[in-house]
Amino acid sequence: MGDAEVTAVVTQFVARQAAYPPNTPSWPHVRGQSIEEPFMIRSFALTTVCAALFSIACPSALAQDAGKKPTKTSQAKAKAKAKPKAKTEAIAATPEPVSPSQLEIAARVMTGDAQCEFDQRVSVQAIAGQPGHFKVGFKKATYTMVPQETTTGAVRLEDKRSGVMWLQIPSKSMLMNSKIGQRMVDSCTQVQQRAAS
Known part of the structure; x- marks a missing residue:
């Protein structure tokens, strides 16, 4: 009724x-x-x-x-739940510590834009204020990498979170995804490598 x-x-x-x-x-x-x-x-x-x-x-x-709006108490509880996530993100942004041997490898890293196959480019830049840390950019993605020791003498930068590696040898460099075992881009050369070839 x-x-x-x-x-x-x-x-x-x-x-x-x-x-x-x-x-x-x-x-x-x-x-x-x-x-x-x-x-x-x-x-x-x-x-x-x-x-x-x-x-x-x-x-x-x-x-x-x-239909009433959330009260201040409910909003405060929601903010309290969001704090742990923000704390986790801050921890993830903390620079990875590097050893003296990694710093020696970092001194051999070639920085700048590398020209790759199929007219593609990879950017390698040292991060200011963070010795041994590099920003490697490819397409729209950017990776934070640090040097890793190798048995072959090649320079290897790695982002452990994504599994992406930048491998540098005297004649060329390449970007790889170690998690899926696939090359992302190959035949990348910088000024020093082209001059040596």
Whole structure:
């Protein structure tokens, strides 16, 4: 039953009671009933109508409460949950420590833009204020790498998180993904390598 229907029922009920006061001889009642009995029936009917109105009003009030904006307490809890994630990101951004032997390898790294096959380029740049750390860029991706020792004497920079490596030998360099064992780009040369060839 909608709000309009309930209002109409209540209006008709009140009008009927006003037309027949309970203590007047014109009050309609069944033979054998006292004057008080219709009055009790009317009270019971009024209680039923009120209960129907209450049942309609409660869901509306609950719906309004559900649509309220989050309180300051709930917002504070959400921020508290987000703090551990921010802390984890800060830890991940901490520079990886490098050993003296890694710094020796870093001194042999050729920096600048390398020209690669299929007219592609790889950028190798030292990170200011972080000795032994390099930014290697290819296409739209950038990797933070540090030197790793090798048994062949080749220069190898590696981003351990992504598994991407930059391998430098006297004649050329290449970018590889060690996790899938695939070359990303090959035949990369810088000025020093082209001059030596």
